[in-house]
Amino acid sequence: MNGSLAFIFGLPLAVVVLFFALSAYERRRGIATGPGFFQRNGLAVGLYLVLAVGFWAFFIILLPQLAMVDMSFRPKLPPAQMGGPKDLYTLENYRYFLFGSTTSTAEWNWLHIKAFFLTIGVSILITLINFAICYPLAFHMAQSASAARLRVLLLLLILPYWVNEILRAFAFRVLLSSGGIINQLLMGSGLTHEPIDFLGADVGLYMGLSYAYLLMMIFPLYNAIESLDRNQVEAARDLGAPWWHIHAFIVLPHAKPGIASGCTLVFMLTAGALAAPLVLGGPRTLWFTPIVYDRFYQAFNWPQGAAYAFILLVSCILFVLVVLKAFRLSLGEITR
Amino acid sequence: MAAAVELEGVNVTFGDFVAVRDANLTIEPGEFFSFLGPSGCGKTTLLRTISGFIEPTRGQVKIGGQDMKGIGPNKRPTALIFQNLALFPMMTVAENIGYGLRVRGVPRHERDEKVKTLLIQVALSEHGHKKVSELSGGQKQRVAIARALAVEPSVLLLDEPLSALDLKLRQHMRAELRAIQKRVGITFIYITHDQGEALTMSDRIAVMNAGVIEQVGDGRAVYAEPRTPFVASFVGENNRIRGRVSAVEDGFATLDTPLGALKGRNPVALSVGQEALLFVRPEVLRLHANGGTSGFAGETLDVAYEGSVSHITLRVKTGQKVTASVGGGVPLPAAGEELHLGFTPEDGLLLALPEGHGR
Known part of the structure; x- marks a missing residue:
């Protein structure tokens, strides 16, 4: 038990040290510049921010996560035996993910592995779709829309999100079902003779997921593009650049931090989404988050669920870091 | 080409x-x-x-x-x-x-x-x-x-x-x-x-x-x-006085102003009775200029010494301010002193009052 206590309190400390080391490294390498945190906010406000964010980060985010990580390395035991002689660290939950058994490594657990990669792959796809939808809109809002138009657009974007996420998912289901409005319209207009199985083909899932996190993409993009000096766009045009060249070489490089933070948010949230896959997932599609959910609430195997959740989390973080590295962005930049 | x-x-x-x-x-x-x-x-x-x-x-x-x-x-x-x-x-x-x-x-x-x-x-x-x-x-x-x-x-x-x-x-x-x-x-x-x-x-x-x-x-x-x-007032400094043309002769015209009759060039062919503005650049005004020139009399408000040039502000009897810029070496008046600033008709310029400016 002593060991686990040290684990629980030692790791946050290690993370803090790592964080400061990282920031010091970026500062020394000249990646991050500008006045220091306390210089900008004043001592009192700065201290409050550090304490409040620190508390939030450690006790609400980090500690529960660490408890999950700790649990994921333990066997499933009845409550009476927890902390007993049988409660030893083990990799069996991770073994189960890979091989479908806590002991044997003879066969791969294709069902879960496939679901995992499908989740990652589709999340990437959803992120790209979201970017493609949001970029033109964000550019219009940030660079050419009048103040009145901007207000209307913002309202139209935000209002639908007053509706609960699960309700929205069910609405998509009703809309796309074989007797739904869209199929009725298609058949009524003579375009098809039989209802199209949108839900079975996962169209509903993709639509629901894309829509669910649209705002997470549009606002970072909007913020980033909004800070671009309009004269730069005009200067490029004046120098003879066609519109696509301006976007590719002037707007996108400027908006890179916003694109990165928007894509990170959408990717992470999509990969971890539960409601949309549960409600809209086709019968043939096994998404990863429902599997995790089942580990907890159907199999009542919390350690295994924890291990699955941890696998998803670490993979997503690693993926995001690799992508950021590939686009030569530092972690500090995406928060700009 | x-x-x-x-x-x-x-x-x-x-x-x-x-x-x-x-x-x-x-x-x-x-x-x-x-x-x-x-x-x-x-x-x-x-x-x-x-x-x-x-x-x-x-x-x-x-x-x-x-x-x-x-x-x-x-x-x-x-x-x-x-x-x-x-x-x-x-x-x-x-x-x-x-x-x-x-x-x-x-x-x-x-x-x-x-x-x-x-x-x-x-x-x-x-x-x-x-x-x-x-x-x-x-x-x-x-x-x-x-x-x-x-x-x-x-x-x-x-x-x-x-x-x-x-x-x-x-x-x-x-x-x-x-x-x-x-x-x-x-x-x-x-x-x-x-x-x-x-x-x-x-x-x-x-x-x-x-x-x-x-x-x-x-x-x-x-x-x-x-x-x-x-153009006269935007490009460079200019003193301007409003009045009515009382006489026209040979490229020149005389303007009746509250400060008396003032004579200047008449390039836009103003005719007698027309309302007009007289422009006089500060650098053409001379201190203590004697007879034969038009001019302004008034009380010296301020003398700003800038080395090579000094700016003298005069308040004439209508309350309007008139500025003169004089070169170095000229004995400067003291604030409060009564002063006469003169200019030759060649240095005065008469222009028509812009439309919509009449009162």
């Missing part, structure tokens, strides 16, 4: 607001031409119309004899230097200068050659690899000029590019801009609200007010021979 830029009846309106009204103008190839006017007079709108960012509501813009209607800024033979320069911060100095060539698909080696030449021309050959943010204000200015010149425009448009610089650098850049223009030989169209800039650099100046081009001419003409009261 076709004129560099021709404006024929150009009108630009935004809703009800008329930004430019009936602009007719011909700018010759190789000319350094300035639009001078206060902010909001429509000079920037006119520049953006020439560069293609704004389509004229009425009228025609011709560049090199060719009608520019429907031709976008990226297809016009003009290059614009923005007030804030609008350099691309994520590119190096060399990439900035080469941008227009890259867009045009000029091969890399050719582009590099050209950029190198331009870097030498603007004395930045050591700085090609640097980021724009590492440069000083004057250096950024030169990058913007090089970037615009790289695409070999036939007309270079400059939108108050010196306004962000401090005084010393501004004066230095004036000379440099003029030298660059002489060297490359293309037409420069320069926008400014600073009469000093316009007078020192330009071959010709168009003075604009409220969307209207009031006068076009070389620096001497707009300073010494203004044709409208606005």
Whole structure:
């Protein structure tokens, strides 16, 4: 038990040290510049921010996560035996993910592995779709829309999100079902003779997921593009650049931090989404988050669920870091 | 050779607001031409119309004899230097200068050659690899000029590019801009609200007010021979007195004013009985001038000594202030002293009261 206590309190400390080391490294390498945190906010406000964010980060985010990580390395035991002689660290939950058994490594657990990669792959796809939808809109809002138009657009974007996420998912289901409005319209207009199985083909899932996190993409993009000096766009045009060249070489490089933070948010949230896959997932599609959910609430195997959740989390973080590295962005930049 | 830029009846309106009204103008190839006017007079709108960012509501813009209607800024033979320069911060100095060539698909080696030449021309050959943010204000200015010149425009448009610089650098850049223009030989169209800039650099100046081009001419003409009261008071300092013409003779006219009869030149052929304004430059007023000259009498309010020149402010009996600038070496009056400032009729200028100004 002593060991686990040290684990629980030692790791946050290690993370803090790592964080400061990282920031010091970026500062020394000249990646991050500008006045220091306390210089900008004043001592009192700065201290409050550090304490409040620190508390939030450690006790609400980090500690529960660490408890999950700790649990994921333990066997499933009845409550009476927890902390007993049988409660030893083990990799069996991770073994189960890979091989479908806590002991044997003879066969791969294709069902879960496939679901995992499908989740990652589709999340990437959803992120790209979201970017493609949001970029033109964000550019219009940030660079050419009048103040009145901007207000209307913002309202139209935000209002639908007053509706609960699960309700929205069910609405998509009703809309796309074989007797739904869209199929009725298609058949009524003579375009098809039989209802199209949108839900079975996962169209509903993709639509629901894309829509669910649209705002997470549009606002970072909007913020980033909004800070671009309009004269730069005009200067490029004046120098003879066609519109696509301006976007590719002037707007996108400027908006890179916003694109990165928007894509990170959408990717992470999509990969971890539960409601949309549960409600809209086709019968043939096994998404990863429902599997995790089942580990907890159907199999009542919390350690295994924890291990699955941890696998998803670490993979997503690693993926995001690799992508950021590939686009030569530092972690500090995406928060700009 | 076709004129560099021709404006024929150009009108630009935004809703009800008329930004430019009936602009007719011909700018010759190789000319350094300035639009001078206060902010909001429509000079920037006119520049953006020439560069293609704004389509004229009425009228025609011709560049090199060719009608520019429907031709976008990226297809016009003009290059614009923005007030804030609008350099691309994520590119190096060399990439900035080469941008227009890259867009045009000029091969890399050719582009590099050209950029190198331009870097030498603007004395930045050591700085090609640097980021724009590492440069000083004057250096950024030169990058913007090089970037615009790289695409070999036939007309270079400059939108108050010196306004962000401090005084010393501004004066230095004036000379440099003029030298660059002489060297490359293309037409420069320069926008400014600073009469000093316009007078020192330009071959010709168009003075604009409220969307209207009031006068076009070389620096001497707009300073010494203004044709409208606005030009007379906007370009340089001027004292102005309102009155009614009482006599006309041979290029001169006498104005009845509350300060007595004052005589000046009459270039716009005012007739007897017309309301008019008399303009007298501070530097033509003489202290203690004796008979034979018109003049102002009043109490000395303030004497500002500036070394080579001193500015004397006089309050005449109507309460109006009259300023005189006198050279060094002249014995200066004390504040409160009664004084007479005189000028010869050749130095006074009579102009018609602008319309809508009558009371």
